[in-house]
Amino acid sequence: MKKIKVLDKEFVVSIPSEEIQKAIAKMAKTMNKDLKGKDPLFIVILNGAFVFASDLLKNININCQVSFLKMASYHGTTSTGKIRDLIGIDEDLKGKTLVVVEDIVDTGLTLEHVLKILKAHKPAEIKIATFLFKPDAYKKKIKIDYIGMEIPNEFIIGYGLDYNGYARNLKDIYVLAE
Ligand code: IMP
Secondary structure, three states, X not given: OOEEEEOOEEEEEEEOHHXXXXXXXXHHHHHHHHHOOOOOEEXXXXXXXXXXXXXXXXXXXXXXXXXXXXXXXXXXXXXXXXEEXXXXXXXXXXXXXXXXXXXXXXXXXXXXXHHHHHHOOOOOEEEEEEEEEOOOOXXXXXXXXXXXXXXXXXXXXXXXXXXOOEOOOOOOEEEEOO
């Protein structure tokens, strides 16, 4: 299988682009049905979720708004457990249906942090949509409403996910080569 090199590590394709798009179309179908008439505000968690959010939102066909929150918790290939950098939201969230859009939920620490911030704005409800979910790494009890794919507890890159800032632009998702 073709290997690519990013900085000091080699990676191979794990989820090809076609599979990603199929999973997103399925997710969006459920979300369109569920969120119809709720005029939701999608809150995209940066940096990683920008690629997924773009594809997801092109499949969302109900009235909605989009905003962004910037978070960071990773250094290298394992979670540091520390969350840095936050660029806040300007919109009035009171009484709104919010949909948090994440690229991946790993330990759930970032998600917990995001929810704490958003809840303080007194929205009517908060739904959570993540493209990828690592059930074996998840340490929280927060219910995730929409999941694109469940994946093993392995470090992956591409499709918005980075290795020390690189590889976010890759169309497919890659995993560390053996
Ligand atoms: P959590 O706080 O442990 O759930 O991690 C969430 C954040 O860590 C995600 O939004 C990603 O930015 C990053 N992350 C988690 N797993 C991976 C991975 O396998 N590759 C790259 N980034 C990851």
